[in-house]
Amino acid sequence: MAINAFYNEILTDHNLHPMHKYNLKDPNLILEGLNPSCGDDIVLQLKMDDNGVIVDGSYNGDGCAVSMASADMMLDLVIGKHKDEAKRLADIFVRMIKKEATEEEIEELEEAGSLRDISHMPSRVKCAVLGWHTMEELVDKEPIKNPGEHSGEAVSTE
Amino acid sequence: MIDVNKVRADFPFFAATDLAYLDNSATSQNPKCVMDAEWQFYVDSNANPFRGIYELSERATSAYEHGRETVKDFIHAKSTKEIVFTRNASESLNLIAYSFAPMVLEEGDEILVSILEHHSNMLPWRMAAEKAGATVKYLEVDITGEVSAEMVAEALTPKTKIFAITQVSNIMGRENDIKTFAKLCHDNGTYIVCDGAQSVPHMPVDVQDLDVDFLAFSGHKMLSPMGIGVLYGKEEHLAAMPPFLTGGEMISTVSYDSMTYSELPHKFEAGTVNASGSVALEAAIKYIQSIGFEDIQARETMLCKRMLDGIKDIPHVTVLGSDKPEEHHGIITFKIDGVHPHDISAIFADNNVAVRAGHHCAQPLHICLGIPSTTRASVMFYNTEEEVDRFLDILSQIRGAMGYGD
Numbered sequence: 001m002a003i004n005a006f007y008n009e010i011l012t013d014h015n016l017h018p019m020h021k022y023n024l025k026d027p028n029l030i031l032e033g034l035n036p037s038c039g040d041d042i043v044l045q046l047k048m049d050d051n052g053v054i055v056d057g058s059y060n061g062d063g064c065a066v067s068m069a070s071a072d073m074m075l076d077l078v079i080g081k082h083k084d085e086a087k088r089l090a091d092i093f094v095r096m097i098k099k100e101a102t103e104e105e106i107e108e109l110e111e112a113g114s115l116r117d118i119s120h121m122p123s124r125v126k127c128a129v130l131g132w133h134t135m136e137e138l139v140d141k142e143p144i145k146n147p148g149e150h151s152g153e154a155v156s157t158e
Numbered sequence: 159m160i161d162v163n164k165v166r167a168d169f170p171f172f173a174a175t176d177l178a179y180l181d182n183s184a185t186s187q188n189p190k191c192v193m194d195a196e197w198q199f200y201v202d203s204n205a206n207p208f209r210g211i212y213e214l215s216e217r218a219t220s221a222y223e224h225g226r227e228t229v230k231d232f233i234h235a236k237s238t239k240e241i242v243f244t245r246n247a248s249e250s251l252n253l254i255a256y257s258f259a260p261m262v263l264e265e266g267d268e269i270l271v272s273i274l275e276h277h278s279n280m281l282p283w284r285m286a287a288e289k290a291g292a293t294v295k296y297l298e299v300d301i302t303g304e305v306s307a308e309m310v311a312e313a314l315t316p317k318t319k320i321f322a323i324t325q326v327s328n329i330m331g332r333e334n335d336i337k338t339f340a341k342l343c344h345d346n347g348t349y350i351v352c353d354g355a356q357s358v359p360h361m362p363v364d365v366q367d368l369d370v371d372f373l374a375f376s377g378h379k380m381l382s383p384m385g386i387g388v389l390y391g392k393e394e395h396l397a398a399m400p401p402f403l404t405g406g407e408m409i410s411t412v413s414y415d416s417m418t419y420s421e422l423p424h425k426f427e428a429g430t431v432n433a434s435g436s437v438a439l440e441a442a443i444k445y446i447q448s449i450g451f452e453d454i455q456a457r458e459t460m461l462c463k464r465m466l467d468g469i470k471d472i473p474h475v476t477v478l479g480s481d482k483p484e485e486h487h488g489i490i491t492f493k494i495d496g497v498h499p500h501d502i503s504a505i506f507a508d509n510n511v512a513v514r515a516g517h518h519c520a521q522p523l524h525i526c527l528g529i530p531s532t533t534r535a536s537v538m539f540y541n542t543e544e545e546v547d548r549f550l551d552i553l554s555q556i557r558g559a560m561g562y563g564d
């Protein structure tokens with residue numbers, strides 16, 4: 001499509017056919033992420049085992065394609081990984097957007113690397129990092145014993 | 159008829175860009191004559207108005223007051239005492255909510271606010287209601303944005319002291335029948351506060367004919383620089399109201415423990431005024447008058463018609479408000495099924511078209527309509543058919559660009 005190269009197939013596909021946009025049955029970590037500038041609002045749900053491995057994850061919410069697709073790509077990448085590894089990848093993602101990541105690092109992000117051009121659109125950066133930022137905050141929280149209870153907390157990109 | 163190329167030559171902005179600027183209801187561009195007037199004030203009239211007794215200060219005062227005179231004539235106020243300069247419409251509306259509302263509100267009273275309102279004509283009323291122990295009642299609308307006289311008559315109660323409503327909605331572009339509403343209000347013992355931010359730049363407004371108690375508008379939406387706005391208020395109200403801000407210029411005498419206020423309208427203009435803003439606004443009004451509202455409205459309606467006709471052929475696009483172009487006053491707000499407005503406006507931006515996405519400072523309206531956010535394209539008489547066509551061309555490709563098959 002000539003009118004916009006940024007919204008490539010990877011992005012639109014994750015937006016229209018997300019793999020992880022639903023509610024997990026038994027998450028033990030839940031956090032809402034907000035991006036007031038775009039009105040993006042996601043609820044990230046993770047299931048982490050006693051060793052700190054993210055065994056499953058999902059998100060739900062409303063927002064622009066960039067925020068939704070980016071969260072979907074993020075979950076693709078971090079499910080099955082230890083939280084420290086997930087945070088390391090989030091750090092690469094954020095540095096990619098600041099143009100501070102190496103090609104090798106960007107390769108590690110797999111499909112999420114396709115969002116690198118967002119750095120040309122400063123107003124959309126917050127949308128792209130919303131899911132990642134929410135995940136970074138969430139994995140360091142104490143998993144809840146009683147799954148299903150939403151703490152009501154929220155993080156914001158502001 | 160407007161020769162658009164000739165008109166555009168008056169605006170330095172267009173020489174410097176090939177952006178299709180379709181966000182005019184957020185702010186408008188300034189013609190060179192307005193910039194020149196502001197510049198000229200600083201060249202030969204710049205002194206602190208009212209404060210010096212030398213000739214230069216008198217020249218500054220007279221330039222400032224001349225602007226007020228022009229505004230008075232423009233909206234057909236009875237006297238310049240009824241014209242208060244502010245920074246913008248928001249400040250004007252806050253002034254009423256702070257100074258006037260407490261005089262008339264009692265505990266248990268109601269303020270009726272249309273759900274169409276910009277936050278600037280909504281939040282001040284919530285604050286005023288809270289302070290007075292009154293309540294805010296919303297007058298709801300559907301996606302057509304229509305507010306009928308019946309709806310107003312039904313919503314007014316014996317407790318309604320103030321009705322706050324916009325003359326033209328910044329989302330729907332639709333004009334409200336303020337004259338009829340004012341009559342209904344006054345028969346009910348209700349004051350009517352009219353937000354003219356989107357009407358005054360686009361149509362003749364006569365405050366005496368409308369018989370509103372207050373009218374607020376901003377210069378920057380009508381070809382002037384940012385930082386100058388107007389509050390019109392009936393003299394009897396302004397005379398009875400306490401000042402909003404205190405300080406220099408708004409008093410006539412101050413002793414150790416007492417003061418007397420200046421005459422209207424200076425009572426409401428504390429501190430050094432925006433004299434060059436008044437001069438620029440005057441130049442903008444003269445410019446608008448030189449083109450004439452008849453031609454301005456004809457052209458803006460023609461551009462809206464072109465947009466609406468084009469949109470009819472694009473599937474999955476829904477326009478808010480009326481289906482008649484003459485009921486849009488330059489404003490076309492829409493949604494595209496399955497595409498978030500921020501993605502829409504980003505694609506437009508990428509293609510050099512400026513439109514606005516979000517809730518446009520009217521979040522309660524979006525809640526009322528059950529639409530999280532929308533995209534708005536707004537034209538002024540200086541926009542071209544070619545710009546509208548560019549807009550339509552991109553609009554028709556957006557769903558495809560977002561991965562939809564149709």
Ligand SMILES: Cc1ncc(COP(=O)(O)O)c(C=O)c1O
Nearest residue numbers: 246247248276278328353355376
């Ligand atoms: C209907 C309406 N009222 C009030 C305002 C506030 O104007 P300003 O920001 O100039 O105070 C606007 C502009 O955004 C508007 O569209």
